[in-house]
Amino acid sequence: MNCFFTVVGLCLCIFVFCALYRAIFGPGVFNRVAAISAIGTKTLVLLLIFGLLYERVDMFIDISMVYALLNFIGCVAAAKYLESQGGIE
Amino acid sequence: MIVQSEDIIIRTIARILIPFIQIFALYVIMHGHYSPGGGFQGGVILGASMVLLFLTHGYEESKARMTEKVALLLSSVGVLIYAGIGMLCLILLGNYLDYSRLATILNVDAAHARSLGILGVEIGVGFAVMAVMFSIFFDISTGGFSPEDKDNGV
Numbered sequence: 613m614n615c616f617f618t619v620v621g622l623c624l625c626i627f628v629f630c631a632l633y634r635a636i637f638g639p640g641v642f643n644r645v646a647a648i649s650a651i652g653t654k655t656l657v658l659l660l661i662f663g664l665l666y667e668r669v670d671m672f673i674d675i676s677m678v679y680a681l682l683n684f685i686g687c688v689a690a691a692k693y694l695e696s697q698g699g700i701e
Numbered sequence: 702m703i704v705q706s707e708d709i710i711i712r713t714i715a716r717i718l719i720p721f722i723q724i725f726a727l728y729v730i731m732h733g734h735y736s737p738g739g740g741f742q743g744g745v746i747l748g749a750s751m752v753l754l755f756l757t758h759g760y761e762e763s764k765a766r767m768t769e770k771v772a773l774l775l776s777s778v779g780v781l782i783y784a785g786i787g788m789l790c791l792i793l794l795g796n797y798l799d800y801s802r803l804a805t806i807l808n809v810d811a812a813h814a815r816s817l818g819i820l821g822v823e824i825g826v827g828f829a830v831m832a833v834m835f836s837i838f839f840d841i842s843t844g845g846f847s848p849e850d851k852d853n854g855v
Binding site for chain 2: 671682684692
Protein backbone atom coordinates (compact mmCIF):
# COMPACT_ATOMS: atom_id res chain seq x y z
CA MET A 613 0.00 0.00 0.00
CA ASN A 614 2.91 2.35 0.77
CA CYS A 615 4.26 1.81 -2.75
CA PHE A 616 0.90 2.81 -4.21
CA PHE A 617 0.83 6.05 -2.21
CA THR A 618 4.41 6.85 -3.19
CA VAL A 619 3.55 6.45 -6.87
CA VAL A 620 0.44 8.62 -6.47
CA GLY A 621 2.51 11.27 -4.72
CA LEU A 622 5.14 11.27 -7.46
CA CYS A 623 2.45 11.60 -10.14
CA LEU A 624 0.95 14.53 -8.25
CA CYS A 625 4.40 16.18 -8.10
CA ILE A 626 4.66 15.93 -11.90
CA PHE A 627 1.15 17.38 -12.30
CA VAL A 628 2.13 20.28 -10.03
CA PHE A 629 4.86 21.17 -12.53
CA CYS A 630 2.31 21.00 -15.39
CA ALA A 631 0.12 23.49 -13.49
CA LEU A 632 3.19 25.60 -12.70
CA TYR A 633 3.94 25.90 -16.42
CA ARG A 634 0.41 27.25 -16.94
CA ALA A 635 0.86 29.64 -14.02
CA ILE A 636 4.11 31.08 -15.41
CA PHE A 637 3.52 31.18 -19.18
CA GLY A 638 -0.26 30.83 -19.42
CA PRO A 639 -2.01 33.53 -21.41
CA GLY A 640 -4.12 35.81 -19.27
CA VAL A 641 -4.68 36.31 -15.58
CA PHE A 642 -7.54 33.85 -15.28
CA ASN A 643 -5.38 30.92 -16.37
CA ARG A 644 -2.84 31.89 -13.74
CA VAL A 645 -5.40 32.12 -10.95
CA ALA A 646 -6.88 28.74 -11.92
CA ALA A 647 -3.40 27.18 -12.10
CA ILE A 648 -2.42 28.49 -8.66
CA SER A 649 -5.67 27.17 -7.24
CA ALA A 650 -4.98 23.77 -8.81
CA ILE A 651 -1.45 23.74 -7.35
CA GLY A 652 -2.94 24.42 -3.93
CA THR A 653 -5.40 21.54 -4.26
CA LYS A 654 -2.64 19.14 -5.35
CA THR A 655 -0.45 20.23 -2.43
CA LEU A 656 -3.35 19.50 -0.09
CA VAL A 657 -3.62 15.91 -1.36
CA LEU A 658 0.17 15.55 -1.26
CA LEU A 659 0.15 16.55 2.42
CA LEU A 660 -2.43 13.85 3.15
CA ILE A 661 -0.31 11.28 1.28
CA PHE A 662 2.69 12.32 3.38
CA GLY A 663 0.51 11.74 6.42
CA LEU A 664 -0.40 8.25 5.22
CA LEU A 665 3.26 7.40 4.49
CA TYR A 666 4.44 8.58 7.92
CA GLU A 667 1.31 7.07 9.60
CA ARG A 668 0.46 10.40 11.23
CA VAL A 669 -2.69 11.35 9.28
CA ASP A 670 -4.22 12.97 12.39
CA MET A 671 -1.41 15.53 12.40
CA PHE A 672 -1.27 16.21 8.67
CA ILE A 673 -5.04 16.60 8.26
CA ASP A 674 -4.92 19.82 10.32
CA ILE A 675 -2.24 21.27 8.06
CA SER A 676 -4.08 20.29 4.89
CA MET A 677 -7.31 21.86 6.17
CA VAL A 678 -5.50 25.15 6.82
CA TYR A 679 -3.96 24.89 3.35
CA ALA A 680 -7.37 24.43 1.73
CA LEU A 681 -8.73 27.39 3.69
CA LEU A 682 -5.94 29.79 2.78
CA ASN A 683 -6.14 28.62 -0.83
CA PHE A 684 -9.83 29.48 -0.91
CA ILE A 685 -9.27 32.90 0.66
CA GLY A 686 -6.40 33.60 -1.75
CA CYS A 687 -8.64 32.68 -4.67
CA VAL A 688 -11.42 34.97 -3.44
CA ALA A 689 -8.90 37.80 -2.99
CA ALA A 690 -7.54 37.32 -6.52
CA ALA A 691 -11.07 37.27 -7.94
CA LYS A 692 -11.91 40.42 -6.00
CA TYR A 693 -8.82 42.14 -7.35
CA LEU A 694 -9.70 41.12 -10.92
CA GLU A 695 -13.26 42.35 -10.38
CA SER A 696 -12.06 45.84 -9.45
CA GLN A 697 -9.05 46.10 -11.78
CA GLY A 698 -10.18 44.09 -14.82
CA GLY A 699 -8.32 41.10 -16.20
CA ILE A 700 -6.34 42.96 -18.85
CA GLU A 701 -2.59 42.38 -18.94
CA MET B 702 -11.02 50.40 -0.91
CA ILE B 703 -12.82 47.13 -0.32
CA VAL B 704 -16.46 47.45 -1.32
CA GLN B 705 -19.39 45.13 -0.80
CA SER B 706 -19.54 42.14 -3.14
CA GLU B 707 -22.71 41.73 -5.19
CA ASP B 708 -22.29 37.99 -5.72
CA ILE B 709 -24.73 36.06 -3.54
CA ILE B 710 -22.75 32.80 -3.82
CA ILE B 711 -19.56 34.28 -2.37
CA ARG B 712 -21.48 36.13 0.36
CA THR B 713 -23.42 33.04 1.45
CA ILE B 714 -20.36 30.76 1.38
CA ALA B 715 -18.40 33.25 3.45
CA ARG B 716 -21.23 33.64 5.96
CA ILE B 717 -21.43 29.85 6.43
CA LEU B 718 -17.66 29.30 6.44
CA ILE B 719 -16.46 32.06 8.78
CA PRO B 720 -17.76 30.53 12.07
CA PHE B 721 -16.17 27.18 11.20
CA ILE B 722 -12.87 28.88 10.36
CA GLN B 723 -12.91 30.64 13.72
CA ILE B 724 -13.78 27.44 15.63
CA PHE B 725 -10.91 25.69 13.82
CA ALA B 726 -8.59 28.57 14.74
CA LEU B 727 -9.54 28.22 18.41
CA TYR B 728 -8.90 24.45 18.14
CA VAL B 729 -5.45 25.09 16.65
CA ILE B 730 -4.61 27.53 19.46
CA MET B 731 -5.93 25.26 22.24
CA HIS B 732 -4.22 22.09 20.95
CA GLY B 733 -0.96 23.80 20.01
CA HIS B 734 1.06 21.68 22.41
CA TYR B 735 -0.33 18.31 21.20
CA SER B 736 -0.60 18.78 17.42
CA PRO B 737 0.93 21.07 14.80
CA GLY B 738 -0.05 24.66 15.32
CA GLY B 739 -0.07 26.99 18.24
CA GLY B 740 -0.57 30.65 18.89
CA PHE B 741 0.93 31.96 15.68
CA GLN B 742 -0.83 29.55 13.32
CA GLY B 743 -4.17 29.90 15.09
CA GLY B 744 -3.81 33.66 14.99
CA VAL B 745 -3.15 33.56 11.27
CA ILE B 746 -6.31 31.48 10.72
CA LEU B 747 -8.35 33.89 12.87
CA GLY B 748 -6.92 36.79 10.88
CA ALA B 749 -7.77 34.99 7.64
CA SER B 750 -11.41 34.72 8.74
CA MET B 751 -11.50 38.48 9.31
CA VAL B 752 -9.87 39.07 5.92
CA LEU B 753 -12.52 36.86 4.29
CA LEU B 754 -15.28 38.83 6.04
CA PHE B 755 -13.91 42.14 4.75
CA LEU B 756 -13.31 40.78 1.24
CA THR B 757 -16.85 39.53 0.85
CA HIS B 758 -18.97 41.95 2.89
CA GLY B 759 -17.05 45.20 2.46
CA TYR B 760 -16.05 47.83 4.97
CA GLU B 761 -19.46 49.40 5.68
CA GLU B 762 -21.07 46.10 6.65
CA SER B 763 -18.13 44.68 8.60
CA LYS B 764 -16.98 47.65 10.64
CA ALA B 765 -19.23 46.56 13.51
CA ARG B 766 -17.13 43.35 13.79
CA MET B 767 -13.63 44.73 13.44
CA THR B 768 -12.00 48.08 12.83
CA GLU B 769 -8.38 49.14 12.70
CA LYS B 770 -8.70 50.81 16.10
CA VAL B 771 -9.82 47.50 17.64
CA ALA B 772 -7.01 45.68 15.79
CA LEU B 773 -4.38 48.01 17.26
CA LEU B 774 -5.89 47.57 20.73
CA LEU B 775 -5.98 43.75 20.40
CA SER B 776 -2.38 43.54 19.22
CA SER B 777 -1.30 45.53 22.26
CA VAL B 778 -3.44 43.35 24.52
CA GLY B 779 -1.83 40.22 23.06
CA VAL B 780 1.67 41.49 23.76
CA LEU B 781 0.51 42.52 27.23
CA ILE B 782 -0.77 38.98 27.96
CA TYR B 783 2.52 37.47 26.78
CA ALA B 784 4.74 39.88 28.65
CA GLY B 785 2.43 39.91 31.66
CA ILE B 786 2.66 36.14 32.16
CA GLY B 787 6.43 36.36 31.74
CA MET B 788 6.71 39.18 34.26
CA LEU B 789 4.40 37.36 36.66
CA CYS B 790 6.86 34.45 36.71
CA LEU B 791 9.64 36.97 37.32
CA ILE B 792 7.74 38.49 40.25
CA LEU B 793 7.17 34.99 41.71
CA LEU B 794 10.98 34.59 42.01
CA GLY B 795 11.50 32.50 38.84
CA ASN B 796 13.06 33.18 35.47
CA TYR B 797 11.18 35.04 32.70
CA LEU B 798 8.40 32.68 31.41
CA ASP B 799 9.28 30.05 34.05
CA TYR B 800 5.74 28.68 34.19
CA SER B 801 6.28 26.30 37.08
CA ARG B 802 6.32 29.32 39.43
CA LEU B 803 2.67 29.96 38.56
CA ALA B 804 1.79 26.85 40.58
CA THR B 805 1.68 28.92 43.77
CA ILE B 806 -1.04 31.31 42.57
CA LEU B 807 -2.96 28.82 40.38
CA ASN B 808 -3.05 26.28 43.25
CA VAL B 809 -2.10 23.27 41.05
CA ASP B 810 1.06 21.16 40.72
CA ALA B 811 4.05 22.32 38.64
CA ALA B 812 3.36 20.23 35.51
CA HIS B 813 -0.23 21.48 35.31
CA ALA B 814 0.92 25.05 35.86
CA ARG B 815 3.39 24.73 32.93
CA SER B 816 0.59 23.53 30.65
CA LEU B 817 -1.70 26.40 31.68
CA GLY B 818 1.12 28.93 31.36
CA ILE B 819 1.94 27.84 27.81
CA LEU B 820 -1.77 28.02 26.94
CA GLY B 821 -1.99 31.56 28.30
CA VAL B 822 1.05 32.69 26.35
CA GLU B 823 -0.32 31.13 23.16
CA ILE B 824 -3.63 32.92 23.62
CA GLY B 825 -1.69 36.18 23.85
CA VAL B 826 0.34 35.37 20.74
CA GLY B 827 -2.89 34.44 18.92
CA PHE B 828 -4.47 37.81 19.75
CA ALA B 829 -1.42 39.74 18.59
CA VAL B 830 -0.95 37.80 15.34
CA MET B 831 -4.65 38.00 14.45
CA ALA B 832 -4.72 41.77 14.96
CA VAL B 833 -1.47 42.38 13.08
CA MET B 834 -2.52 40.17 10.14
CA PHE B 835 -5.80 42.04 9.89
CA SER B 836 -4.03 45.38 10.21
CA ILE B 837 -1.61 44.56 7.37
CA PHE B 838 -4.50 43.53 5.11
CA PHE B 839 -6.49 46.62 6.04
CA ASP B 840 -3.59 49.01 5.40
CA ILE B 841 -2.83 47.45 2.02
CA SER B 842 -6.46 47.47 0.90
CA THR B 843 -7.11 51.08 1.94
CA GLY B 844 -3.72 52.45 0.91
CA GLY B 845 -3.10 53.76 4.42
CA PHE B 846 -6.14 56.05 4.63
CA SER B 847 -8.77 54.74 7.00
CA PRO B 848 -12.42 55.71 6.39
CA GLU B 849 -12.53 56.67 10.07
CA ASP B 850 -10.02 59.44 9.33
CA LYS B 851 -12.36 60.95 6.75
CA ASP B 852 -15.23 60.93 9.23
CA ASN B 853 -13.13 62.81 11.76
CA GLY B 854 -11.92 65.28 9.13
CA VAL B 855 -8.24 64.36 9.36
